[in-house]
Amino acid sequence: MITRIARKEFTEMVRDGRFRVAAALVMALLVAALAAGWKHHVDSTAQRLTAERITRAQWLNQGARNPHSAAHYGVWAFRPQSPLASIDPGIEKYVGTAVWLEAHRQNEFRYKPASDATAAARFGELTAAVVLQLLLPLVIVLLSFGAFAAERDNGTLRQLLSLGVSRSDLALGKALGVASALAVLLVPATALGIAALALSAGTSGWGDGPLRLWLMGLGYLLYFGAFVGLSIAVSARARSAQLALVVLVGFWIVNGLVAPRAVADLARGAFPGPSSFAFTQAVREDITRGADGHNSSDKRLDDLKAAVLKKYGVKRVEDLPVNFDALSLQAGEDYGNTVYDKHYTRLWDTYRNQNAVHQWGAAVAPLLAVRSLSMGLAGSDFEQHRHFATAAENHRRLINRIANEEMLKTEYNNWNDEVPAETWAKFPEFRYGPPGVDWVLGQYLPSIGLMLAWCVLATAAAYWATGRLRPS
Amino acid sequence: MFLTVVRHEWRQMSAGKILWPVAVLFALLVGYGVWNGLHWVHFQQQTLEAVAQEETGRIAKMRAGVVEAWATGAITDPSEPDPRSAGFLGTRAARNATLPPGSLAALAIGQSDLYPYYFRVTMANKVSFTNNDELENPTNQMAGHFDLAFVVVYLYPLFILALSYNLLSAERDEGTLAMLMSQPLALGTLVLAKIAARGAVVVALAAGFSLLAVLLSDAGLSEAQVWLRLALWITLLVAYGGFWFALAIAVGALGKSSATNALALVGLWLVMALVIPALVNVAVTAADPMPSRLELIAAARQATLEADKESKARLGQYHKDHPELVPKGSGYNVADSYVKYVLSLDTEEKRLAPILDRFDEQLARQQASVAQLRFLSPALLAAEALNDLAGTGVERFRHFGRQVDGHHRAWRGYFLPRLFAKANLSAAELDRAPRYTFFEEDTAAVAARTFPVLAGLVLPTLLLGAFGLVGLRRFPLIA
Numbered sequence: 001m002i003t004r005i006a007r008k009e010f011t012e013m014v015r016d017g018r019f020r021v022a023a024a025l026v027m028a029l030l031v032a033a034l035a036a037g038w039k040h041h042v043d044s045t046a047q048r049l050t051a052e053r054i055t056r057a058q059w060l061n062q063g064a065r066n067p068h069s070a071a072h073y074g075v076w077a078f079r080p081q082s083p084l085a086s087i088d089p090g091i092e093k094y095v096g097t098a099v100w101l102e103a104h105r106q107n108e109f110r111y112k113p114a115s116d117a118t119a120a121a122r123f124g125e126l127t128a129a130v131v132l133q134l135l136l137p138l139v140i141v142l143l144s145f146g147a148f149a150a151e152r153d154n155g156t157l158r159q160l161l162s163l164g165v166s167r168s169d170l171a172l173g174k175a176l177g178v179a180s181a182l183a184v185l186l187v188p189a190t191a192l193g194i195a196a197l198a199l200s201a202g203t204s205g206w207g208d209g210p211l212r213l214w215l216m217g218l219g220y221l222l223y224f225g226a227f228v229g230l231s232i233a234v235s236a237r238a239r240s241a242q243l244a245l246v247v248l249v250g251f252w253i254v255n256g257l258v259a260p261r262a263v264a265d266l267a268r269g270a271f272p273g274p275s276s277f278a279f280t281q282a283v284r285e286d287i288t289r290g291a292d293g294h295n296s297s298d299k300r301l302d303d304l305k306a307a308v309l310k311k312y313g314v315k316r317v318e319d320l321p322v323n324f325d326a327l328s329l330q331a332g333e334d335y336g337n338t339v340y341d342k343h344y345t346r347l348w349d350t351y352r353n354q355n356a357v358h359q360w361g362a363a364v365a366p367l368l369a370v371r372s373l374s375m376g377l378a379g380s381d382f383e384q385h386r387h388f389a390t391a392a393e394n395h396r397r398l399i400n401r402i403a404n405e406e407m408l409k410t411e412y413n414n415w416n417d418e419v420p421a422e423t424w425a426k427f428p429e430f431r432y433g434p435p436g437v438d439w440v441l442g443q444y445l446p447s448i449g450l451m452l453a454w455c456v457l458a459t460a461a462a463y464w465a466t467g468r469l470r471p472s
Numbered sequence: 473m474f475l476t477v478v479r480h481e482w483r484q485m486s487a488g489k490i491l492w493p494v495a496v497l498f499a500l501l502v503g504y505g506v507w508n509g510l511h512w513v514h515f516q517q518q519t520l521e522a523v524a525q526e527e528t529g530r531i532a533k534m535r536a537g538v539v540e541a542w543a544t545g546a547i548t549d550p551s552e553p554d555p556r557s558a559g560f561l562g563t564r565a566a567r568n569a570t571l572p573p574g575s576l577a578a579l580a581i582g583q584s585d586l587y588p589y590y591f592r593v594t595m596a597n598k599v600s601f602t603n604n605d606e607l608e609n610p611t612n613q614m615a616g617h618f619d620l621a622f623v624v625v626y627l628y629p630l631f632i633l634a635l636s637y638n639l640l641s642a643e644r645d646e647g648t649l650a651m652l653m654s655q656p657l658a659l660g661t662l663v664l665a666k667i668a669a670r671g672a673v674v675v676a677l678a679a680g681f682s683l684l685a686v687l688l689s690d691a692g693l694s695e696a697q698v699w700l701r702l703a704l705w706i707t708l709l710v711a712y713g714g715f716w717f718a719l720a721i722a723v724g725a726l727g728k729s730s731a732t733n734a735l736a737l738v739g740l741w742l743v744m745a746l747v748i749p750a751l752v753n754v755a756v757t758a759a760d761p762m763p764s765r766l767e768l769i770a771a772a773r774q775a776t777l778e779a780d781k782e783s784k785a786r787l788g789q790y791h792k793d794h795p796e797l798v799p800k801g802s803g804y805n806v807a808d809s810y811v812k813y814v815l816s817l818d819t820e821e822k823r824l825a826p827i828l829d830r831f832d833e834q835l836a837r838q839q840a841s842v843a844q845l846r847f848l849s850p851a852l853l854a855a856e857a858l859n860d861l862a863g864t865g866v867e868r869f870r871h872f873g874r875q876v877d878g879h880h881r882a883w884r885g886y887f888l889p890r891l892f893a894k895a896n897l898s899a900a901e902l903d904r905a906p907r908y909t910f911f912e913e914d915t916a917a918v919a920a921r922t923f924p925v926l927a928g929l930v931l932p933t934l935l936l937g938a939f940g941l942v943g944l945r946r947f948p949l950i951a
Contacts, residue, residue, distance in 0.1 A: 029747065120842045
């Protein structure tokens with residue numbers, strides 16, 4: 001019985017001109033978005049690999065040089081893009097693509113793609129994630145607002161119920177009808193996505209890519225399930241098809257348009273972040289005056305000098321067997337690191353709290369749950385940016401430590417003293433390994449919980465509403 | 473007759489169940505948008521105040537250092553910077569070039585959360601001080617701001633469509649349309665009067681809140697330019713709203729059911745507000761792709777290495793010519809290092825100029841394409857124009873950029889000759905260093921950019937309206 005109802009629904013939908021237009025449009029957009037995302041991924045990966053190769057060669061071939069001067073020249077870390085970011089680029093346009101790892105300073109990432117784009121780019125972006133999160137729910141609404149309401153308007157519902165069909169069969173059949181129409185749309189696009197991913201699996205460090213993709217697909221299925229359940233429930237309860245449509249479109253607007261932005265401003269208000277100016281000032285203050293305000297950089301230097309002289313049992317720094325500049329530089333790095341740790345942890349925790357507001361906003365709008373989860377699995381969320389930034393910063397510290405060890409071999413107070421050209425090969429290349437799926441899922445427990453809750457509650461609502469179906 | 477219908481509609485709407493909830497909801501959303509805009513303007517103002525305060529304190533300290541150094545005599549250790557030297561003052565006593573939020577900034581946040589709004593302009597090259605983005609959670613930036621412009625561009629059309637998708641179809645479904653038409657009343661007059669009643673409510677809300685936002689943001693209401701901008705803003709609101717009303721008339725005139733009208737209108741809204749802008753974006757970036765920033769980094773690294781070697785050679789030559797200046801003991805000489813710093817950055821910039829220019833050229837090309845293609849989507853058209861009026865669009869940032877360049881040239885013109893002469897400045901000379909003052913963009917230029925947008929909204933409105941009114945002749949009065 002259920003299959004028969006589903007087949008009838010499906011046939012009716014596929015014959016409907018509105019569905020054909022909508023389906024063709026969404027399918028075309030989805031395929032175009034996947035293709036564009038894929039091309040961007042291939043191009044940006046090639047660019048990154050080239051840049052890594054060139055800058056490494058430059059580093060190795062800088063010739064005889066003072067190690068501290070080389071540390072100021074520094075190295076660059078380029079953020080790799082996960083293949084799944086071609087489906088959901090997440091925040092990628094709003095974080096810099098590269099960071100300069102130099103002496104003394106933890107830099108911000110540079111070159112946000114959004115700054116290199118027109119204002120129109122911000123207005124409308126075509127990505128597979130937008131199609132899946134925003135457009136497909138509207139197609140679901142379009143397919144199912146009339147499920148019961150239209151039959152009621154036409155008077156066929158009374159007839160249908162008189163046949164003695166079980167109401168739960170009816171609900172399930174209608175839902176399956178919608179689902180199979182959706183499948184017509186989604187299966188080809190999913191196959192395309194998997195094929196593209198399979199092509200890239202060998203080339204990048206994202207070993208758990210397939211698992212991430214499956215979980216992402218599961219997240220979207222829950223999201224679509226919630227919309228199907230909700231649409232059927234509203235359709236069963238609404239007095240007319242028109243009212244069902246207005247209610248569902250209203251929900252779609254709140255879910256897709258109002259909530260994401262409203263939540264962003266709410267998060268900003270709840271956990272205000274510092275201005276770049278205030279942040280930089282605070283860091284500088286801590287470095288010159290000491291984190292507690294009583295341990296200025298001059299005093300720290302004097303203390304270090306006294307300790308080192310005592311250790312080697314000499315009177316003047318000139319008499320030390322090692323270059324005191326190198327010791328002082330490393331001490332400066334060590335101190336700076338604690339200051340940067342303090343401030344960046346505070347800043348990034350503020351953003352994490354703001355993002356938690358985005359996640360909990362899913363209590364109102366399921367889009368917020370699926371968006372967080374999708375970005376996380378695609379590796380294009382803030383947490384994985386932070387993961388990369390932390391790895392890059394650790395590499396900066398390593399580079400500086402090696403540079404200061406080399407510095408020990410140079411003459412005191414002679415900043416032009418050079419070490420030989422072979423030295424630079426001692427500095428390891430920066431290698432980054434993205435976090436595993438379990439780490440990612442751990443960041444998104446509220447989203448996972450709320451997405452499941454939406455799906456379960458929407459299904460329950462659909463059953464409840466069809467159980468209380470009024471024939472007219 | 474027209475007014476009679478408007479009055480009747482008004483009475484019916486205010487007694488009905490739809491208008492007030494919708495109006496209250498709209499007012500709440502608009503209010504939230506305005507509040508967010510004000511919040512952001514306030515944040516920028518506070519930051520700029522802190523920046524100005526730091527600048528005043530820093531320069532006063534530098535000036536005191538200059539006075540003291542002239543009083544106590546020369547610095548003997550070449551590894552210590554001379555506080556009077558052009559090298560020291562040209563970088564450390566640099567002033568900020570700032571962009572204060574415009575008078576209507578609270579209405580549209582636009583691109584203002586993406587581009588820096590202050591720079592500390594030193595005598596070194598431009599690249600060295602323009603990397604000054606505001607800190608912001610990228611997740612929030614991705615979501616976008618809930619400002620008045622967002623409400624106007626996306627939600628205001630939806631409110632209009634919600635109030636007008638069933639203008640005639642509802643009357644027909646209830647059977648009152650045939651009765652109405654038995655009166656000496658043209659169908660066109662009826663539709664226009666219904667639209668007028670609804671339009672008055674929606675536009676009054678949007679315009680009223682815009683005015684309120686400007687009043688709350690201490691925008692200097694005595695200035696004529698504020699009122700002119702506000703007038704253009706409200707005109708734009710009316711024209712944009714008019715387009716969506718005309719669209720509702722045109723779709724309604726086809727005589728379909730209320731549900732079909734609603735579906736068609738939501739579909740059209742989706743295509744115009746989301747799909748076309750996305751396609752415009754794809755077309756624009758595919759036609760003129762941006763060069764790679766990573767390639768720029770690699771090229772810049774090469775340039776740094778080469779400039780470094782060159783300046784080392786140059787410094788070596790210099791020391792050969794002036795053996796008396798070669799510092800004893802320490803290998804470090806601050807006066808030289810400032811010259812070296814400025815020169816090597818300049819050499820670098822010259823070498824990178826072709827690549828850097830390519831970024832600007834491609835972006836300019838993309839922007840030129842968007843300027844044409846935006847006429848395909850009223851939403852995109854309105855969004856760009858609203859940002860432009862609020863001073864948060866690309867144009868005002870370009871205007872600011874030109875002034876930053878001007879100040880940078882003046883600052884270098886003042887300090888570089890003194891740097892190369894290794895001159896020390898007196899306090900009076902420091903006081904005479906170029907100052908930066910921001911000049912607001914000419915309002916006439918803003919208005920001139922807004923008029924084509926208005927035409928781009930009014931023309932389709934008239935066409936759709938005409939199509940709708942002609943179509944009404946064949947409107948089926950009975951379901």
